[in-house]
Amino acid sequence: MTQIEENKPEVKDTPLVPIEKVVSLSKRRGFVFPNSEIYGGVAGIYDFGPLGVEMRNNIRRYWWWSMVQNHDNVVGIEGATITHPRVWEASGHVENFVDRLVDCKKCKRRFRTDHLEPENLEQHKCPVCGGELTSEPRVFNLLMETYLGVVEGDRMKTYLRGEACQNIYLDYDNVVKSSRVQVPFGICQIGKAYRNEVTPGNFLFRQREFEQWDLQFFVHPSEMDKWYEYWKNFRFEWYKGIVNHKDRLRFREHGSDELAHYAKKAFDVEYKTVLGWQEWEGVHWRQDWDLSRHSEYSGQDLSYTDPLTKERYIPWIVETSGGVDRTFLNLLLDAYEEEPDPNGKEPRTVLHLHPWLAPVKVAVLPLQKNKEELVSSARSIHENLRRYMVSQYDDVANIGRRYRRQDEIGTPFCVTVDFQTLDDQTVTVRERDGMTQIRLPISELTMYLLDRVTWK
Ligand code: GAP
Numbered sequence: 186m187t188q189i190e191e192n193k194p195e196v197k198d199t200p201l202v203p204i205e206k207v208v209s210l211s212k213r214r215g216f217v218f219p220n221s222e223i224y225g226g227v228a229g230i231y232d233f234g235p236l237g238v239e240m241r242n243n244i245r246r247y248w249w250w251s252m253v254q255n256h257d258n259v260v261g262i263e264g265a266t267i268t269h270p271r272v273w274e275a276s277g278h279v280e281n282f283v284d285r286l287v288d289c290k291k292c293k294r295r296f297r298t299d300h301l302e303p304e305n306l307e308q309h310k311c312p313v314c315g316g317e318l319t320s321e322p323r324v325f326n327l328l329m330e331t332y333l334g335v336v337e338g339d340r341m342k343t344y345l346r347g348e349a350c351q352n353i354y355l356d357y358d359n360v361v362k363s364s365r366v367q368v369p370f371g372i373c374q375i376g377k378a379y380r381n382e383v384t385p386g387n388f389l390f391r392q393r394e395f396e397q398w399d400l401q402f403f404v405h406p407s408e409m410d411k412w413y414e415y416w417k418n419f420r421f422e423w424y425k426g427i428v429n430h431k432d433r434l435r436f437r438e439h440g441s442d443e444l445a446h447y448a449k450k451a452f453d454v455e456y457k458t459v460l461g462w463q464e465w466e467g468v469h470w471r472q473d474w475d476l477s478r479h480s481e482y483s484g485q486d487l488s489y490t491d492p493l494t495k496e497r498y499i500p501w502i503v504e505t506s507g508g509v510d511r512t513f514l515n516l517l518l519d520a521y522e523e524e525p526d527p528n529g530k531e532p533r534t535v536l537h538l539h540p541w542l543a544p545v546k547v548a549v550l551p552l553q554k555n556k557e558e559l560v561s562s563a564r565s566i567h568e569n570l571r572r573y574m575v576s577q578y579d580d581v582a583n584i585g586r587r588y589r590r591q592d593e594i595g596t597p598f599c600v601t602v603d604f605q606t607l608d609d610q611t612v613t614v615r616e617r618d619g620m621t622q623i624r625l626p627i628s629e630l631t632m633y634l635l636d637r638v639t640w641k
Contacts, residue, residue, distance in 0.1 A: 196429045196537075199522050201459045207517040208388050210534070214594050216240065216517070216544075217389065229385025229393035236594055237513070239544035239575055244512055245375055247541055247640055248398050251423060252373050259371035259400065260364055264352025266377050267331065270343040272355065275482035276475070278328055278347050281446040284383045286323050291316025297384055298322050299443070327380040329393075345379035350399040350506060352376070354475045357403070358487055368489055368500050369412060371402040375509065387460055389514040396509035401471075403489070403500035409470070413503050417452055417468045420505045424454055424465065427539050428519045433457040434465075447474045454507070458518045465515060466507030473499040516542065520595060536595030537618055543595040546574040546638040550587050552603040554580035563602040566612065566627060570600075573631060574638055592617055598634060 211217035215234035219226040233241055253261045273279050285298040289311035296318070298306060305311070309318040328347045334340040346352070353372045360372055375398045385391050404412045417436070425431050439451040450470035455462045476499045480487040490497045516538060523532040540546065547570055551563035560580060570576040577596070579587050584601065591599055601613040605624075612630065615622045625633055 197522070198430075201457070202518050202521045203459055204388050204390075204518070206523075207514070207521055210521070210536075210593065211237070211388075211517070217513075227393075229382055229391065231389060231392065231510075236544040240516075240538075240542060241509065241513060243542045243544070244509060244516070245398070247427075248509075249373070249375065250640060252371075252398075252400055256371065258366070258369060259373055259402075260360060260366060261373045262352065262356050262360065263376060264349070264356060264374060266346050266349075266379070267333070267343060268346060268351060268355065270341065271482055272351055272479075273328060273344050273347065275478045276348075276351055277446045277478065278344075279326070282327050282347055283324050284327060286325060286383055287318045287320075288323075289314060289316045289318055295384065300384070325381070325383050327382065329379040329381050346376075347378060347380055348399075348506070349374060349376040349378045349397040350401055350504065351475075353399065353401045354479050354487075357401075357476065358485065361489065367492060369402065369404045369408060371400050373398070373400050375399075389510040390460065390463070392510060395511075398507050398509060400503075400505045401475075402503040402505075404503065405491075406473075406498065406501045409472075409501045409503070413450075413468070413470055416503050416505050420466060420468060420507075421454055424456075427516065427542060428456070429537050430457075430519055433519070435462065437462070445469070447471050456515050456519075458515065465511055466505060469504040469506065471502040471504050473501050475502060476500065533589060533592055535592040535617065538595035538597075540597035540638045541640045543597050543638075544575065545577050545591070545594060545596045547598045547600055547634055548577045548579055548587070548591045548596050549600045549602070550578075550584060551580050552584060552601060558607050559602050559604075562606055563600075566600060566602065566630065570631060570634070573635055588615065588620075597638065600630065 214236060216237040218232045218234050220230040220232050221227050249261065253259050286295050287298060288295050292311060292314040294311065294313055302312065305318070309320055311318055329345040330342060331345055332340040332342055353374055357372065360366060375396065377394060378397050379394050382391055382393050385393055400416065402412055402416060421434070421436065424434055428434065433456055435455050436452050437455050439453065444451055448469040449472050452468045453464040454466040456465045476487045480499070488497050488499050517536070520536040520538045522535050522537060524535055525532050549563050549567040549570065551559035553559055564578060567576050567578040579590070588599055597617050599615045601615065603613065606612055610627050611624045612627055613622050614625050614633070
């Protein structure tokens with residue numbers, strides 16, 4: 186263990202971070218922008234900026250590495266976001282993928298009935314102004330419609346996919362025939378999903394276009410319990426590994442009244458933020474719902490024949506389904522801290538992001554910008570490092586200001602090139618959380634950093 190790791194501070198029990206803090210940081214530093222902002226924006230749709238796209242790619246790649254590359258019995262696909270319309274009849278979404286809404290007659294606010302407290306529902310009482318709520322809920326289907334073809338009359342109505350995982354069932358048979366996988370095995374996918382959410386909001390938490398990561402794990406019915414437990418625990422540990430506040434994670438089992446139409450049993454991995462305990466990922470016992478329904482609706486037999494026993498059956502499915510955007514938001518909320526300054530100066534805003542997921546891994550800073558030798562040494566270190574990781578070169582403002590700028594975007598390491606560097610080819614490496622500094626030969630720098638910013 187190096188001096189830097191020894192001096193890393195314990196995770197503090199910091200207060201829950203208001204969403205507005207990360208919305209403001211995201212815009213100011215280029216993580217997330219409201220979509221179509223110059224036209225007034227669109228509710229529930231966001232774009233990712235230069236830092237956001239780096240962090241998002243890291244999140245995606247780490248998930249893919251853990252789920253696909255690191256499991257011999259899991260493969261990946263990437264499906265289209267538009268499918269045949271029958272898919273959504275077979276999946277049950279045309280019939281069941283609905284939200285029920287009531288309106289307040291006084292303040293005109295809208296509420297999803299499943300988000301209301303029972304007493305508000307029973308007494309038809311608005312939780313905000315106390316006014317009267319409409320008694321008959323209006324029902325809205327969340328699927329987003331679109332049309333294929335240009336000629337009026339020949340156009341086919343279909344849907345943007347309402348849950349990304351459907352492609353996995355559609356490609357299941359092709360994967361079995363082309364990939365030599367055998368039950369038990371899994372198929373993973375990361376991809377966009379679209380929902381006409383009636384109450385989008387809370388920044389990235391509930392959007393209308395968002396990205397999901399799914400594993401569908403196909404098992405013999407007799408092994409469902411075992412694999413359900415395996416993936417449930419695996420996913421919980423996975424989330425535990427990337428957050429600072431591990432005590433803000435928990436499992437919650439769905440009551441029978443809240444199970445989705447495809448699930449016989451479901452546990453949510455929940456994370457506590459200012460929004461309360463909220464779903465981060467669902468681990469669903471989908472049983473044979475999907476393959477049976479697609480067999481029935483398509484007329485194609487999607488059963489599996491065991492190569493040894495020759496038993497023929499529809500595999501059951503364990504699903505783990507989470508959100509890339511919700512992960513992004515939770516990680517920002519988990520990492521954000523305004524650390525009081527011991528000398529009473531401005532607090533230090535710092536993102537304690539896991540180094541694996543931070544958008545920029547290292548910043549290379551010459552102590553002074555008007556000393557040519559310092560600048561050229563720093564530039565050459567940066568040009569070498571950027572071949573291996575995201576590195577930023579910065580020579581604008583005093584060194585303290587530059588450290589603060591990097592802390593605010595979660596850069597785990599800053600490398601400072603000073604006058605000693607010119608004498609002995611060593612640099613200062615400063616770590617973000619403890620602000621501890623060590624001196625390292627330039628020749629050891631790349632390996633030192635790679636060891637800390639690459640997942641293993
Ligand atoms: N295939 C199962 C499925 O789609 P879900 O619980 O509806 O299950 C899975 O969605 C995950 O997708 C959620 O746990 C959440 O992380 C994310 N998610 C769902 N709706 C979302 C929305 N409107 N905005 C952002 N993320 C969302």
